Amino acid sequence: MANKKIKVALVGNPNCGKTSLFNALTGLNQKVANFPGVTVDKKTGLCKLSDAKGNEIDAEIIDLPGTYSLYPKTMDEHVTFQLLCDPRNPLHPDITIVIADASNLKRSLFLCSQIIDLKTPVVLALNMMDLVKKKGLEINIPMLEKKLGIKVIAINAREKIGIDELKQAISEDLTAPRADFINIRAFAPEVVDLIKKTIHVNSDYVAFQIANNYELIPFFNANPSKKEIIKSFLDEHKFNSSHLQAAETLERYKILTDKVIKDVVIQKDAIQSKQFTTKLDSFLTHKIFGYIFFLLILFLIFQAVFAWSSLPMEWVQKGFQKLSEVTQTSLPAGFFNDLLVNGIFAGLSGIVVFIPQIAILFTFIAILEDTGYMARVSFIMDKLLRKFGLNGKSIIPLVSGVACAVPAIMSTRTIQSWKERTITILVTPLISCSARIPVYTLLISMVVPNRYVLYSINLQGLVLMGLYLIGFLTALLAAFLLSFVLKAKERGYYIMEMPVYRMPRWSNIGITIVEKVKIFLFDAGKIIIAISIILWFLASFGAGDRFKNIDQKYQRTEYTSTLSSQEIKRHIQAEKIAASYAGSFGRFIEPAIKPLGFDWKIGIALITSFAAREAFVGTMATIYSVGEEGSHESIKDKMIADINPQTMKPTYTLAVGYSLMIFYAFAMQCMSTLAVVYRETRSWKVPVLQFIFMGLLAYCASFAVYHLFK
Amino acid sequence: MDTMKVGQSATIISFTDEVMSLKLLEMGCVPGEVVTLERKAPLGDPIAISVAGYLLSLRIDEACTVIVSIHD
Known part of the structure; x- marks a missing residue:
């Protein structure tokens, strides 16, 4: 008999340990695809369970993007809304696991209370209980279960504690929560009743959520007449979405404060005077030491991606060279031999060669994210880079771009705002990468005399530095101009939690590296092979x-x-x-x-x-x-x-040399970068735009330079 | 909120920007909640406040939309 299959959605705030829990549940059985029709990555994994009778269950765990509420504000949150609030969605879960940061209980329970009201089976996984203890608090779990009417399990996702209990909980036949957390029908009774009738949902809150966001429900787009009915009905009843959202949020927080937190959280010890995070922050966001430390980190990343990766990259190239030689001599000469060696192997080598840089850069990115330092990078760099339409976090892709744009563009994933991320992706390839060095040095050695100016400055070195500087300044200028041209798809916020500092988990970092390498190999790799x-x-x-x-x-x-x-x-x-x-x-x-x-x-x-x-x-x-x-x-x-x-x-001549150097500085002549931009933006629009805009820039600049020096 | 000094506490009264307020509300910045300005970024912007037991960072132009009553 085939195993029973269930779908389990994993939902939680950003920084609540959701990824750690996902990794603990699924290990390396993870797949990354995209949600149909949108650019959001869909991470799923398989978890084997067995119920009380010993029957095996295959649970497909869906890791939903981190969110603070069900109300969709960003593209990522659209996905969460559609999955949880639309029972017709093919990925609508059988069970939802809400993971909560127990040290931020009220805010985490806010999201949980919304999910309870959807009336599908829910389990609450209470993570970071160690931090609760450190704060001198204690949480009465049986009381919390009683107040919420759902099963609550204390876990430590990083230490893999409580995972078995959680697995057992989701393998049991869970029933939907019986009681509503808040009486949402009272907010808009007619509207709730109408929607419940129109698309046959049985939860008041699902109906209320759909009333707020019916444009996102495919059912209504397929039935325009019903959409029209809803629309005019909402107008007729003066359904004010923003007002009702605010009222609902206030109501939930009020109940949580007055009726839940008060009885569940017990103050045990006096709060410890100064926390570790506060002390570390006064150093890491200090106006001098903060920047010095960050500069050291950047220097380390730069060194690592640039220098440490060169040896493994050489192995890859040597290995493929060997393979090509062996193939060339052992197979009969002809079309297929040539295709295999000069077409396919050359393409494969061109893909595999990026793995060392991707792995090294993401080791650092994962550590910065896992420790909580990335939020501080954003904090201290934001004002400087915001002027150019960039995000504080854009500094990492920009600096890594000096080594290679491919891993750099993959690292823009940490930037939440769509607009700031797209601008960063568009301008990063203007930073002179290491592949330009052989071109620059050959051309410089040909046309620039090797002599010294002002007694000590080498002219060739000066030109090389100039090329790097031109790349960097053009990237900033382009970002500045793009910030006016690009229309934001959604309102961008900076508002962000600064999580407490934690030690990084090597298993999480390992899984991140494997995931990034897989994405590059299989998604961008296809395109690179085809072009080569x-x-x-x-x-x-x-x-x-x-x-x-x-x-x-x-x-x-x-x-x-x-x-x-x-x-x-x-x-x-x-x-x-x-x-x-x-x-x-x-x-x-x-x-x-x-x-x-x-x-x-x-x-x-x-x-x-x-x-x-x-x-x-x-x-x-x-x-x-x-x-x-x-x-x-x-x-x-x-x-x-x-x-x-x-x-x-x-x-x-000098003019041709300079013109050619400028052309190489600006033009988008890298299929791997284009392929990775396509993968990261999930559309051809951005890479095609980038190719055209960088090409035009290169053409005009080279034209000007050629005529200037001629 | 943008007029607060580091170390000062205040109570949230209301918001001037509806869309921004929805985001702040769901993150626990509800009227009546006490916030403390913990630190400012080296260039004065963004700022970090503690609210509902955690640290929240926001830009000055976002903080402007929150009306608070500063404690003495």
């Missing part, structure tokens, strides 16, 4: 018989007798890339990029750079047939020696 196969095709095939003709040409004795096989191979590669579709495309766009000082060869590199910006160097090596083993110096020499056939002057 297209790029491989463009660079490996040419129209008509062009490739065959090149192969035949170098079989003639005039070449075979004078050139070594290595040299022939390089010449063939160089001619083939020029004859390829990428080469044709380079020539095709030449008129468009000519005003920037670029020729068709640079045009090819602009296309191949889409795989990763540093591919510029490799492509130049192929085009100028120095071979892949060619040193930096030999590529540089060949490029310097290149003569423009029309002007008979060197191609790479």
Whole structure:
């Protein structure tokens, strides 16, 4: 017999330990998808239970976004509302677990009291009982159960205490709470009655919630006539949603204060004078030490993502190189061999190589979140960054962007406001990342003289620093302008709890890293593989018989007798890339990029750079047939020696060099970043917009720079 | 609320912005509740208040919408 299946929703305030509980219940059996139609991540996990008779139950645990009330204000809260208040929703839970921070009992019970009134089975998991004790308080749990009319279980999600009791509670046949917490019908009797009749719900409070947010219920969108009836009925009865919401909230808090908290919470010891959090805050949000400490943290993150990840990244690249070599020699040469090695393996390597950076950055992000320090980062940085339309927390993606935009964009998840998060995502790729370094250094070494100005400042170093500075300032300026252009989808608040400091839990951090890596590999990875196969095709095939003709040409004795096989191979590669579709495309766009000082060869590199910006160097090596083993110096020499056939002057003048550097500083030439922006915003709108706006910016800036230095 | 000094306590009286008030209400800032200004960010904004046993941070322009009676 198949196991019984139940759906369990996990609901709670932000920072109440909901993620810890979700991890404790499901371990690594977690999946991330998205709720249909919206951009909100849906985290689900499987939990095996067995009932009193020993029958197995498969419980699907749904981790709902943290919220303070059922009234939806943000996109995340829409999801919670739709799941819990619409019995027709396919994910409507059989049981709801409300997790409460026991040290913030009143605020947590507010949400719980709303869920009780929905009249579906509820269990209250009372977390952080250790903090209650520290505050010198005690909670009378049997009394709380009696007052609320539901089962209450004390747990410690971080230490995994009370989890078995909670599992047992949800495996029993729970009945819905019998008594209403507040009499909501009294607020709007006619409206409640009408909705109950129209869509057959039996809870007064569900009816009342639906009256407030009927636009979010798919049933009404499918039955416009019924929607119209509700709408005119609400108007007729002067149903004022905001007023009623406020009245309901006040009523709930009044009952909680007068009738629940008073009898449930017992003051045992005198409150300890100064709490640990208060002491730590006076240091960490101090006007000098606070910033020094934060700067040290940023420096550490930067070092880690930049330096510590370089070794594992090298292993990944070496490993794939080895794999490619073995495959290339062991499989018969031909189309599939080439596709496998240069298309698929190259793409896979380009995906796997990001894992070290993602894992390292999220180790830090998870620690900052888990300890409660992230709220302080926001607190001390908010005023500075708000001027640019950013959030205090945007500083972390902006700084990580110096290493790589991919993990940086994934880390914007901690920013709650949609607008501030979108702006951060849009401007982060303008920060010069490590993939631009090989391009910058090659071009600088070609066109900027290696001499000193003002006795001690190296000119090449100065230009490199200038490029970083331009990237950073442009990002801020773009953010500032975007803050006027972008229309907020919802009203943004800063209002946020500053949680007490806690030690991080390594298991939570481990699960976060696994989750982020999985999201990147499977969601962004698909797109990266697809694009890299297209790029491989463009660079490996040419129209008509062009490739065959090149192969035949170098079989003639005039070449075979004078050139070594290595040299022939390089010449063939160089001619083939020029004859390829990428080469044709380079020539095709030449008129468009000519005003920037670029020729068709640079045009090819602009296309191949889409795989990763540093591919510029490799492509130049192929085009100028120095071979892949060619040193930096030999590529540089060949490029310097290149003569423009029309002007008979060197191609790479100072103006072209600067123009190209600026182009690489601004243009969105990174498929991995685009793929990850798509994954994080769950739509093509933002990445396409970003591609266009950064492309236009790069074009205009390069045009200006080229003509300035020409 | 924006005129409070660090260390001062006050009682919440009412709100001037309805939408903002709904958010503050559900977080436990209900009229009659006593709040204490615990600290200000180094640049004076945002501020952190303790309310209903926890620490809440909000921007000055959000705090402006809360009318309080400051205790002596």
